[in-house]
Amino acid sequence: xxxxxxxxxxxxxxxxxxxxxxxxxxxxxxxxxxxxxxxxxxxxxxxxxxxxxxxxxxxxxxxxxxxxxxxxxxxxxxxxxxxxxxxxxxxxxxxxxxxxxxxxxxxxxxxxxxxxxxxxxxxxxxxxxxxxxxxxxxxxxxxxxxxxxxxxxxxxxxxxxxxxxxxxxxxxxxxxxxxxxxxxxxxxxxxxxxxxxxxxxxxxxxxxxxxxxxxxxxxxxxxxxxxxxxxxxxxxxxxxxxxxxxxxxxxxxxxxxxxxxxxxxxxxxxxxxxxxxxxxxxxxxxxxxxxxxxxxxxxxxxxxxxxxxxxxxxxxxxxxxxxxxxxxxxxxxxxxxxxxxxxxxxxxxxxxxxxxxxxxxxxxxxxxxxxxxxxxxxxxxxxxxxxxxxxxxxxxxxxxxxxxxxxxxxxxxxxxxxxxxxxxxxxxxxxxxxxxxxxxxxxxxxxxxxxxxxxxxxxxxxxxxxxxxxxxxxxxxxxxxxxxxxxxxxxxxxxxxxxxxxxx
RNA sequence: GGCGAGGUAGCCAAGUGGUUAGGCAACGGUUUGCAAAACCGUCACACGCAAGUUCGAAUCUGGUCCUCGCCUCCA
Numbered sequence: 001x002x003x004x005x006x007x008x009x010x011x012x013x014x015x016x017x018x019x020x021x022x023x024x025x026x027x028x029x030x031x032x033x034x035x036x037x038x039x040x041x042x043x044x045x046x047x048x049x050x051x052x053x054x055x056x057x058x059x060x061x062x063x064x065x066x067x068x069x070x071x072x073x074x075x076x077x078x079x080x081x082x083x084x085x086x087x088x089x090x091x092x093x094x095x096x097x098x099x100x101x102x103x104x105x106x107x108x109x110x111x112x113x114x115x116x117x118x119x120x121x122x123x124x125x126x127x128x129x130x131x132x133x134x135x136x137x138x139x140x141x142x143x144x145x146x147x148x149x150x151x152x153x154x155x156x157x158x159x160x161x162x163x164x165x166x167x168x169x170x171x172x173x174x175x176x177x178x179x180x181x182x183x184x185x186x187x188x189x190x191x192x193x194x195x196x197x198x199x200x201x202x203x204x205x206x207x208x209x210x211x212x213x214x215x216x217x218x219x220x221x222x223x224x225x226x227x228x229x230x231x232x233x234x235x236x237x238x239x240x241x242x243x244x245x246x247x248x249x250x251x252x253x254x255x256x257x258x259x260x261x262x263x264x265x266x267x268x269x270x271x272x273x274x275x276x277x278x279x280x281x282x283x284x285x286x287x288x289x290x291x292x293x294x295x296x297x298x299x300x301x302x303x304x305x306x307x308x309x310x311x312x313x314x315x316x317x318x319x320x321x322x323x324x325x326x327x328x329x330x331x332x333x334x335x336x337x338x339x340x341x342x343x344x345x346x347x348x349x350x351x352x353x354x355x356x357x358x359x360x361x362x363x364x365x366x367x368x369x370x371x372x373x374x375x376x377x378x379x380x381x382x383x384x385x386x387x388x389x390x391x392x393x394x395x396x397x398x399x400x401x402x403x404x405x406x407x408x409x410x411x412x413x414x415x416x417x418x419x420x421x422x423x424x425x426x427x428x429x430x431x432x433x434x435x436x437x438x439x440x441x442x443x444x445x446x447x448x449x450x451x452x453x454x455x456x457x458x459x460x461x462x463x464x465x466x467x468x469x470x471x472x473x474x475x476x477x478x479x480x481x482x483x484x485x486x487x488x489x490x491x492x493x494x495x496x497x498x499x500x501x502x503x504x
Numbered sequence: 505g506g507c508g509a510g511g512u513a514g515c516c517a518a519g520u521g522g523u524u525a526g527g528c529a530a531c532g533g534u535u536u537g538c539a540a541a542a543c544c545g546u547c548a549c550a551c552g553c554a555a556g557u558u559c560g561a562a563u564c565u566g567g568u569c570c571u572c573g574c575c576u577c578c579a
Binding site: 042046271 | 506507508509510515516517518519525526527528535536537538539540541542543544571572573574575576577578579
């Protein structure tokens with residue numbers, strides 16, 4: 001079995017991943033704050049940790065995967081006010097939206113998706129514990145965690161309180177500064193302001209601070225110490241640093257054994273933000289390309305590197321295309337076409353003989369496991385996939401013609417390979433024909449190509465070919481090609497598709 | 505200011521002391537009535553710059569230039 005190595009933010013290096021119980025891995029990932037539809041930055045962590053979970057399960061580990069939902073938060077309250085709807089209703093609606101999008105990306109559902117709104121008891125108990133132990137204090141309806149009470153504060157983000165204090169004071173309003181004993185003390189409980197939703201507590205009405213939910217909920221579902229905590233790079237400080245501080249002060253135990261953080265998605269080498277105008281919702285990308293193309297694309301880059309997404313815009317700034325998603329979709333067409341070819345091999349073509357199975361196929365699953373065991377190198381896994389599919393196609397080529405055939409061993413190995421692509425990478429899980437038709441129909445629609453028109457052209461060409469009037473047949477081909485329609489003559493008849501790029 | 509990441513062939517992107525990752529684009533070939541798809545080959549002895557260590561460096565060390573991120577809500 002492969003030794004799994006993952007980069008650990010705490011130690012700042014690649015480290016052996018050693019769950020407390022090797023047979024039962026406990027993972028917690030920071031999920032979304034549900035105030036808007038998901039964007040590409042939500043997709044990346046989801047996919048990264050999804051592959052990790054899939055991989056661990058595929059090598060026989062039991063995994064409990066928890067991803068929280070922050071459904072009580074300033075941004076939700078603010079957005080709900082703007083929309084003139086109840087915060088709970090907005091949060092619920094956006095959770096549905098998020099779940100739908102993540103499912104379309106072929107992410108497995110976590111085993112638990114705890115919501116803040118359903119864990120008040122746990123949160124209040126944890127805050128009380130921190131007060132009792134002298135790590136937190138109430139002040140005017142708020143409760144703050146006292147940062148200097150945790151000797152190791154800063155160990156995750158590798159910074160010292162002293163280094164940070166300089167800039168901190170100028171960012172805080174005077175009232176907050178007065179309530180806090182230390183500028184970096186953070187709120188465990190926020191006293192309710194006028195017009196905000198609030199919940200009862202021993203310290204007055206209010207709501208939980210941002211960080212405490214993760215400590216309370218991870219402990220509930222995974223215990224006081226769990227194996228791996230994941231999230232975006234931006235969460236290292238202060239969110240995860242604070243989680244460690246409050247959790248370890250409350251339990252006296254190591255909070256989490258391994259910390260994993262995924263890099264950001266950038267748009268045209270700039271940070272994605274609404275003010276820069278490079279922000280888009282995942283759904284807009286899903287309109288342009290298959291969601292699975294987004295998944296594939298994200299997996300071609302190592303999870304810790306920034307993913308630089310290019311956006312093609314026209315002169316008015318309207319979105320034309322995502323070249324990377326478009327290319328990834330073409331690769332998926334290749335994958336699904338390969339599956340289709342493989343699926344079409346008749347029983348008579350499969351012969352009992354002992355040809356060597358190509359290494360690219362036979363060793364594929366092991367190679368993918370090795371790549372993923374080395375800090376989840378999905379890019380390398382995709383590289384193996386390319387070589388493997390090439391070898392599969394070569395074998396499929398050899399089945400063509402009257403005498404063409406494939407050895408039973410190869411046939412069976414290919415079956416296993418395609419299965420592990422689905423299982424471990426979450427790629428190729430769709431029905432191949434459905435995927436390819438969807439892509440074709442979407443492109444046809446985008447380019448104003450009518451299916452009836454194509455069908456009639458095909459019929460005309462078939463007639464011309466039957467009459468051996470190749471000049472006329474080619475004229476039809478040219479006519480179709482001018483609009484990006486490619487014809488594929490096969491022994492079973494002529495099918496058609498639309499070129500990846502629109503015809504110019 | 506503090507902490508950190510990165511600069512790899514036309515483009516994207518793995519690798520991190522010796523052994524062609526991979527993809528896209530382009531071009532040539534096999535195949536095809538012509539195509540497409542698929543496959544083969546070329547571009548590719550590439551690694552920001554200039555030094556040092558080493559038998560050997562894209563990979564290690566110190567320097568230098570550039571890009572980016574976090575330190576404030578953010579995935």
